[in-house]
Amino acid sequence: MRKVLFLDRDGVINVDVNYLYRIDDFAFVPGAPKALAAAVQAGYDLIVVTNQSGIARGYYTVEDMERLHAYINEELTKVKAPILAFYYCPHHVKGTVAAFTKDCDCRKPKPGMLLQAMKDYDIDKENSFLVGDKPSDVTAAEAAGIEGYLFEGTDLYEFLAPILEAKQKGQTHEGV
Numbered sequence: 088m089r090k091v092l093f094l095d096r097d098g099v100i101n102v103d104v105n106y107l108y109r110i111d112d113f114a115f116v117p118g119a120p121k122a123l124a125a126a127v128q129a130g131y132d133l134i135v136v137t138n139q140s141g142i143a144r145g146y147y148t149v150e151d152m153e154r155l156h157a158y159i160n161e162e163l164t165k166v167k168a169p170i171l172a173f174y175y176c177p178h179h180v181k182g183t184v185a186a187f188t189k190d191c192d193c194r195k196p197k198p199g200m201l202l203q204a205m206k207d208y209d210i211d212k213e214n215s216f217l218v219g220d221k222p223s224d225v226t227a228a229e230a231a232g233i234e235g236y237l238f239e240g241t242d243l244y245e246f247l248a249p250i251l252e253a254k255q256k257g258q259t260h261e262g263v
Contacts, residue, residue, distance in 0.1 A: 088211035091171070092126045093201060093228065096137035098220035099238055100159065108147035110158050118244030123168035125244065129251045132171040132208075133163075136200040136217070136227070139175045143182025152177075172207070174200040196223035201231035214254070218247065 097103040100123075102114045123133055135156075141147050156173045163169060176195070182188035193199035201217070204210065217228035217235045228235030240246045 088209050089171075089215075090131045091134050091204070091208070091210050091215040092123075092131040093134050093136050093204070093215065093217035093233070094123075095195075095217075095219035095221070095224045096135050096159075096173075099218055099243065100135065103220070106141035106144075106146045108141065108151040108155055110155060113155065113158065115162075116241075116243050118242035118246075120163060120166045120168060122244040122247040123163055124166045125248060125251060127168050129255060131215075133168060134171050134204050134208075135173045135175075136195070136204070136224075137173070137175050138195055139177050140179035140182065140194075142177035143179035143184055143187035145183045149177060172204060174204055176200060195219075195221075196226035196230070198227045198231035201227055201233070205231065216250075216254075218243075218250075 094100055097107060100116060100119050101107065102116055104112055107113065126133060139152055142149055142152065152175065160170045176191060176193040177187045178189055178191040178194055180188065180190050212232050215233050217224060217233060218238050219225060219235060220238050222237065225235035225237050236250060238246050
């Protein structure tokens with residue numbers, strides 16, 4: 088079974104700019120590459136679960152987002168922190184692109200993306216967890232039966248290192 092660190096994208100891996108899809112606008116959150124490399128070193132696979140309502144709103148396409156995800160994975164692979172999979176929700180009830188304008192089970196705080204990943208990969212729920220920057224991320228994690236941690240800091244490595252250390256010692260780290 089796989090131990091997985093699930094990650095929200097915007098605000099956790101990259102600096103959150105509204106409706107990011109252009110590589111030129113991408114910047115890692117401080118400490119993100121180091122944090123993700125530490126997680127891989129600790130035996131975790133990395134899976135991204137991200138709401139991308141900009142697709143439903145017509146701001147960018149699925150192809151634009153996939154191009155950005157390929158770039159992110161390329162950069163993280165350089166530091167030995169490859170992303171196993173990217174799951175995204177392109178839906179929003181107030182969208183302008185008909186194919187994506189709907190209520191769905193994948194948009195966080197619903198756990199659909201996490202549950203799909205758990206079906207697609209043999210994931211050890213007891214030893215997997217999620218880091219997100221919004222309460223809806225933590226709610227989705229809890230609904231999927233895993234721990235969720237709310238990242239509100241500025242350096243992902245400083246936030247994640249003590250969680251990884253506690254988990255390696257078999258302790259429970261207090262989520263915020």
